[in-house]
Amino acid sequence: MVQPTYLGMQHGPFESTEPSSANYRPPSLKLQAGLDGQHLFERRQLLRQFDRLRNDLDLNGDLEGNDKFRDLAFQMLTSPNAASSFEIDREPDSLRDRYGRNMWGQGCLLARRLAEAGCGVVSLFFNTPKTGQEFTNWDDQLLNAGRPGHFAKYMKVRLPYMDQALASLIEDIHERNLEKKIMVVAVGEFGRTPRLSSNNSGTGRNHWPQAYTALFSGGNLKMGQVVGATNSKAEYPTHSPYTPQDMLATIYQHLGIDFTQSLVDHQGRPIPILPHGKPIAELI
Secondary structure, three states, rough: OOOOOOOOHOOOOOOOOOOOOOOOOOOOOOOOOOOOOOHHHHHHHHHHHHHHHHHHHOOOOHHHHHHHHHHHHHHHHHHHHHHHHHHHHHHOHHHHHHHOOOOHHHHHHHHHHHHOOOOOOOOOOOOOOOOOOOOOOOOOOEOOOOOOOOOHHHOOOHHHHHHHHHHHHHHOOOOHOOOOOOOEEOOOOOOOOOEEEEEEEEEEEEOOOOOOOOEEEEOOOOOOEEEEEEEOOOOEEEEEOOOHHHHHHHHHHHHHOOOOOOOEEOOOOEEEEEOOOOOOOHHO
């Protein structure tokens, strides 16, 4: 799970449950029966009065983080779009089928609904096992060691799911003329070694950070191109090498974040948003 660390708890993610499950229910973003907006506002004011009495004891800034966190919760509870954006069953069955009635397909559809409603960032992790769906985990570099292996089975099983979900997401965004507003980025943590290698557990491909691939779509970027190249063995970049920081700079620029600025951690030290990097020139 991604943690906000020194950014403060108010920057932590809001997690949704699995949208393809038969008993999926959107997160509780509606006021309980008998509680209207005015009552909620009065409770909020009373809570702030109690918190002011304890501010002198707050040495770590926890109360300030709680205040901002509650403010965000108040905004979500009083926003007419927040709750409805999670109601994926409002989508026609034909569109849900197009994305795929599985964890990844419905997750991409939910992501589009959230982004369309104004959510700044939506993260999908394509690595969670689910009973009854043969997704398994992506970290299966071994070829033997008593299991089917990365090439023998797992990639053949998972790639069609991912291909359907990701392609449907990109097509849906363009059909709704949202490709300037919404940027889609599909990327992993690292590549795999160009050659098979042996270790204590068997034979397979280990981690390889020197060269790997990221997919960009939308974000008002220049599409329809391949940026950069490697040698014939996919070992090292030979043309237009870019770093993860360059990729993040491209994303931050789309989000309107000044990535040249620094933030202050709990010890008062300035931490650069990005220590280095600049937007990918070919995409801008």
